[in-house]
Amino acid sequence: MNTFLSVDNIQMIYQTPTEETEAVRNVSFAVEKGQFISLVGPSGCGKSTLLSAIAGLTKQQRGTITLEGTDVMQCRDKIGYMFQTDNLLPWRSIYKNVVLGLEIQKKLTKENLEYADTLLQRYDLWQFRDSYPNRLSGGMRQRVALIRTLALKPELLLLDEAFSALDYQTRVKVSGDVYEILRKENKTLVMVTHDIPEAVTMSDRVIVLSKRPAVVQKTVDIDFGGGMRNPAAVRTDPRFQLYFNHIWKELT
Amino acid sequence: MKTPLSPREEYLSAIKRRKTAVLAVQLVIVISFVALWELMTAKGIMDPFIFSSPSRMLDMLVVMAQSDLLWHILITVLETVTGFLLGVVLGLIIAIGLWFSPFANSVAAPFLVVLNSLPKIALGPVIIVWAGAGAASIIVMAVAISLIVTVLELSGGFVATDKxxxxxxxxxxxxxxxxFTKLVMPYNIPVLFGSLKVNIGLSLVGVIAGEFLVSKAGLGYLIVYAGQVFRMDLVMMSVIILGVIAFAMYWAVNLVRQIVERKINHDT
Structure with missing residues (x-):
């Protein structure tokens, strides 16, 4: 298979008036189309910084990040980003939140609006389209945030600790929903998480980063057999514990 | 037999009861204050010549209403509303400019702080020389007092928009x-209207101070005139009318806020 996303020899340095901090050092990896990749590592190791560079929101000091051979800065409209919190605008209805990205990118075409409607219907939020975010539960709001991102039809999805603000039960349920939605929509996923079970159950590959400055410490391929999986159900698979232990050992 | 209320009806009824209770207590406070004032001046505990009294103020209101009171009220209201609107519009434009240019914001910051601390009334003589001894000076005074506060509050709110x-x-x-249009401005609607409410008071301060200095009409003029000839009934009556004007403007700002919020929920 061809490489879809290529992260090549990235170095990222933060400058402040008092000091200079190297957040990421010589990180390289490649992602194929349709693959789900997780980045795990100790708190503050530079995972989110790396993700923000992949999104084209921050510029790295050295190295290249390309999507199908083009610099990510030139193809930001192909990348969707989901944050730790849903970041819905409280004064906008659910529907108006979903089409926010389309409005900004001036893509309010009939076809795109129909697709946004389809997503709302497909993922059980149609009846809430005229409600405001404060009427929805945390899990539902996060689903709205995902639909808002998907409405832009991105080819690459970046999830930055997207479920960590949810309670455990909701988190397992929503991560399962998101996995299913992204597989069905045939998206490529790179997610940052500090939750090893989440990384193992949702990914095809887990990249373990070291403490700051982040370097790739280990890459673990995840295989539960078959294509589509149920992230909640694979937690009882004997291989889950093996993968968990392997990654845990790398992190400690 | 009376049907028991549903939990929803009970909840709504409790809200209504509370609103009624708050209004009742507010009315009791006003009536008690007026009654006590009247009683103390009638019994000679307070000198009505110095403190006036509600009945004397009412008599004065009747007399003045037949004379030129409405004209004085109109002048003050026009000057206040003009000063208020100019202060808000100019303040908003400057704050937007500072948000669009963080460099200009950094340059302007110390100047704004100094201008905010400066007692604007001290500029009175300068304003009169520049704008002339008339309504223009009074409006400039109202703008001078409210403008910097608006700029500081709004630009602070814009910068503090959720990262x-x-x-x-x-x-x-x-x-x-x-x-700015899809996030910063709608996010800061509460800041804008908070600032508008503060500006009502500040614009009135500017107008009354201006009328003290240069005017030949308006409630500030009436207060100065009445004070000089020891007509405390007229002073107190004018002050109470100022309170009514402030309340009416506050109510109008709240109404505009409701309309703007409804529009934002539909259009942004």
Missing amino acids: KLLITLQSFGADKKQI
Whole structure:
């Protein structure tokens, strides 16, 4: 298979008036189309910084990040980003939140609006389209945030600790929903998480980063057999514990 | 037999009861204050010549209403509303400019702080020389008093817009204008209206101070005139009318806020 996303020899340095901090050092990896990749590592190791560079929101000091051979800065409209919190605008209805990205990118075409409607219907939020975010539960709001991102039809999805603000039960349920939605929509996923079970159950590959400055410490391929999986159900698979232990050992 | 209320009806009824209770207590406070004032001046505990009294003020209101009171009220209201609107519009424009240019914001910051601390009334003689001894000076005084506060409050609110929401819009590729219209301005509607409420008082201070200095009409003029000839009934009556004007403006600002919020929920 061809490489879809290529992260090549990235170095990222933060400058402040008092000091200079190297957040990421010589990180390289490649992602194929349709693959789900997780980045795990100790708190503050530079995972989110790396993700923000992949999104084209921050510029790295050295190295290249390309999507199908083009610099990510030139193809930001192909990348969707989901944050730790849903970041819905409280004064906008659910529907108006979903089409926010389309409005900004001036893509309010009939076809795109129909697709946004389809997503709302497909993922059980149609009846809430005229409600405001404060009427929805945390899990539902996060689903709205995902639909808002998907409405832009991105080819690459970046999830930055997207479920960590949810309670455990909701988190397992929503991560399962998101996995299913992204597989069905045939998206490529790179997610940052500090939750090893989440990384193992949702990914095809887990990249373990070291403490700051982040370097790739280990890459673990995840295989539960078959294509589509149920992230909640694979937690009882004997291989889950093996993968968990392997990654845990790398992190400690 | 009376049907028991549903939990929803009980909840709504409790809200209504509370509102009624608050209004009743407010009315009791006003009536008690007026009654006590009247009683103390009638019994000679307070000198009505110095403190006036509600009945004397009412008599004065009747007399003045037949004379030129409405004209004085109209002058003050016009000057206040003009000063208020100019202060808000100019303040908003400057604050927007400072948000679009963080460099200009850094340059302006110490000047704004100094201008805010300066007692604007000290500029009175200068304003009179520049704008002439008339309504223009009074309006400039009202603007001078409210403008810097508006700029400081609004630009502070703009800068404090939730960073997470800002990054979300940036992740969609929003430019600065889109970030402002779709996020920063709607996010800061409460700040804007909070500032408008403060500005009602500040504009009235500016207008009355201006009328003290130069005017030949208006409630400030009436107060100065009445004070000089020891007509405390007229002074107190004018002060109470000022309170009514402030309340009416506060109510109008609240109404505009409701309309704007409804519009934002539909259009942004």
